[in-house]
Amino acid sequence: MSAQDYRINAEVRRYFVSRWVDVSRLQIGTTNGVIYILGHFETTMEDPRHRLDVAQEGGAMERLLLLARHLERDLRRIRDVRDVIFKLDNISKRGGTWRAANGAAPWMKTGGG
Amino acid sequence: MSSHRFGDLQALLAQLDGRVTACPSYADLRNLRGLARAQCGDALGARSDFEQALTLNPNYATARYCLAWLHTKFESTSGAGLAVAVALPLPAAARAQIDFVRQVRAGRTDLPPAVIDGLPVPVAWRELDRLWVCVLRGTHAQAAEQLRRVGALDGDFPALLHAAGMLRRGVPDWPSLQAWAAAFDGNPYSDTLGRVAADLALAGGDAAGARSALAWGALLSLDLSAYWVAVGTQHESRGEERAALVALGRAVQVDGERVEARIALGFLFAARGQATDAIEQFEAASRLAPGYADVRYELGLLYAAEERFDRAAVELGAALDAHPGYVLAQLALGNVFVATGRDEDAVQLLQSVRASGLRSADVEATLARLHQRLGHPIQARRARERARAAARGASRG
Numbered sequence: 001m002s003a004q005d006y007r008i009n010a011e012v013r014r015y016f017v018s019r020w021v022d023v024s025r026l027q028i029g030t031t032n033g034v035i036y037i038l039g040h041f042e043t044t045m046e047d048p049r050h051r052l053d054v055a056q057e058g059g060a061m062e063r064l065l066l067l068a069r070h071l072e073r074d075l076r077r078i079r080d081v082r083d084v085i086f087k088l089d090n091i092s093k094r095g096g097t098w099r100a101a102n103g104a105a106p107w108m109k110t111g112g113g
Numbered sequence: 114m115s116s117h118r119f120g121d122l123q124a125l126l127a128q129l130d131g132r133v134t135a136c137p138s139y140a141d142l143r144n145l146r147g148l149a150r151a152q153c154g155d156a157l158g159a160r161s162d163f164e165q166a167l168t169l170n171p172n173y174a175t176a177r178y179c180l181a182w183l184h185t186k187f188e189s190t191s192g193a194g195l196a197v198a199v200a201l202p203l204p205a206a207a208r209a210q211i212d213f214v215r216q217v218r219a220g221r222t223d224l225p226p227a228v229i230d231g232l233p234v235p236v237a238w239r240e241l242d243r244l245w246v247c248v249l250r251g252t253h254a255q256a257a258e259q260l261r262r263v264g265a266l267d268g269d270f271p272a273l274l275h276a277a278g279m280l281r282r283g284v285p286d287w288p289s290l291q292a293w294a295a296a297f298d299g300n301p302y303s304d305t306l307g308r309v310a311a312d313l314a315l316a317g318g319d320a321a322g323a324r325s326a327l328a329w330g331a332l333l334s335l336d337l338s339a340y341w342v343a344v345g346t347q348h349e350s351r352g353e354e355r356a357a358l359v360a361l362g363r364a365v366q367v368d369g370e371r372v373e374a375r376i377a378l379g380f381l382f383a384a385r386g387q388a389t390d391a392i393e394q395f396e397a398a399s400r401l402a403p404g405y406a407d408v409r410y411e412l413g414l415l416y417a418a419e420e421r422f423d424r425a426a427v428e429l430g431a432a433l434d435a436h437p438g439y440v441l442a443q444l445a446l447g448n449v450f451v452a453t454g455r456d457e458d459a460v461q462l463l464q465s466v467r468a469s470g471l472r473s474a475d476v477e478a479t480l481a482r483l484h485q486r487l488g489h490p491i492q493a494r495r496a497r498e499r500a501r502a503a504a505r506g507a508s509r510g
Contacts, residue, residue, distance in 0.1 A: 003418045006388070013380060014349065017349060027439065031445065031475065036471070038441065042135075042136070
C-alpha cells in the first residue's frame with residue numbers, strides 16, 4: 001500500500017459518499033492501483049436523485065444498476081487507477097453488463113412511440 | 114402526532130418502511146423505525162421493532178435503552194404495570210435515566226433539582242431532563258432560566274435554539290417548547306430521526322429544511338458533536354472541503370470521545386493528503402474503540418503508506434482479530450508481508466483472499482512471484498495462468 005493507493009482510496013470513499021452509497025456495508029480498498037469493492041451495494045436512501053417533478057423510469061434495482069455503472073466509469077477515470085474489482089452480494093457484472101445477483105435482466109430504455 | 118417539527122413524520126415513516134422491507138436484517142433500521150413509530154403514537158409497532166433489533170443484534174445498547182424507555186410509556190398509558198424493562202441488562206446510568214422518566218410519566222413533576230442532579234448520566238442529558246420537567250410543569254420562568262443555562266454550554270447553541278424555533282428574538286416560544294417536550298419524551302436517541310429527515314430533505318434539494326431538521330435533532334439530545342458530524346458529512350459530499358473541515362473539527366472539539374467524529378475527520382484528512390493528521394484521528398478512535406475493525410484497518414493502511422510496516426502489521430492484525438473475514442485486511446496485510454520479505458506468511462494470506470472468491474489478476478501475479486521466490490515452480494505457473502484468466506475476464510467485463 002503506497003501513499004498513492006491511499007489517495008486513490010480516499011477519493012473512492014468521497015465518490016461513494018457524494019452519491020449516497022452506504023459505505024458502512026462495503027469494504028473499500030486499493031492496492032497497487034487496483035480498487036477493490038466488496039460487500040452489499042446500496043444507497044442510504046431510496047432514491048437520492050428523486051425529484052417530485054421528475055418522472056423516474058424503472059424500479060429501485062434499475063437505479064442501483066445504473067448507479068453502479070456510473071460509479072465504475074468514474075472510478076476507472078481516477079488518476080493512477082489500473083483496475084476496479086467488484087465482489088458484491090446483490091449485484092454483479094457479467095458480459096460487460098451490470099445485473100442483479102439473481103440474474104434479473106437490467107432495465108432497458110424503451111423507444112418512444 | 115403526525116405534524117412534527119422534523120417535517121412530515123408520516124412520510125419519514127413510509128420511507129423507513131420501505132427501507133426495512135428492503136433490508137430486514139439491518140438492526141439499525143429497525144431501531145430507527147421504532148423511534149419513528151413511537152413518535153407517531155404506535156407504541157406496539159415500536160415495541161416490535163425494538164425487540165426485532167435486539168433479536169438481530171443482542172448487544173445493541175441503544176435498542177435496549179429504547180425498549181426500556183418504551184415500557185415506561187406502556188406503564189403510564191395502559192396501567193398494565195409491566196415489569197421494568199423485562200430484565201433487560203442496562204448500565205446503571207441508563208437504568209437511572211429510565212427510572213427518572215418513569216417517575217416523570219407517573220406525574221412526579223415535583224422532582225426537586227437535587228434528584229435530577231443526582232442522576233449518573235452525562236451533563237447534557239441532565240440539562241435536557243431539567244428543561245423537560247419545567248415544560249411539563251408549565252413553570253415558564255424556570256424553563257426560560259434552563260434555556261439560558263443550556264445556551265451557556267456552547268456559544269453556538271442559542272443560534273440552534275433560534276433555528277429550531279424554540280427562541281424567537283431571545284424569548285422562549287412555548288408551543289415550540291411543548292412540541293419539543295413531546296418529541297424528546299425522555300429519550301435522547303430521538304435525535305437520529307432528525308438526521309435521517311435531514312438527509313432526505315437534502316436529497317430532495319431542500320437545504321434549508323435539512324439544516325432545520327439537523328438543528329431540531331441536535332436539540333433533542335444536546336448532542337452537538339453529532340450535529341457537526343452530520344453537517345460536515347453533508348459539506349464533504351458536496352466537495353466543500355474547507356467547510357467540512359471546520360464542521361468536523363468542531364465535532365471533535367465539542368466531544369473528543371465521539372468515535373464517529375474522529376473517524377469522519379480522519380477520512381477527510383486522508384483525502385486531503387494529510388496522513389499525519391489522519392493517523393492522529395484514527396489513533397484516537399482506536400483508543401476509544403479498540404475492537405473497531407474498520408478503524409484498525411484504516412490505521413494499517415496509513416502506516417503502510419508511510420512505510421511503517423511494523424505498525425501496519427499490528428493494526429491490520431488487530432482488524433483481522435476483530436473481524437476474521439475482513440478480506441481487504443487480509444489483502445493489505447499480505448502486501449505488508451510481501452514488502453517485509455515474509456513470503457510464506459504473505460502466500461497464506463493471499464490464498465485466503467483468493468478463497469474468499471475475489472478474482473484479481475494483481476493478487477495472482479503477486480502469488481506467482483512469491484511462489485517463484487519460494488521455489489514452487491508449479492504453483493507459480495498455476496498462479497500465472499489464473500492471473501491471465503482474471504485479466505481476460507476483466508477485459509471482457
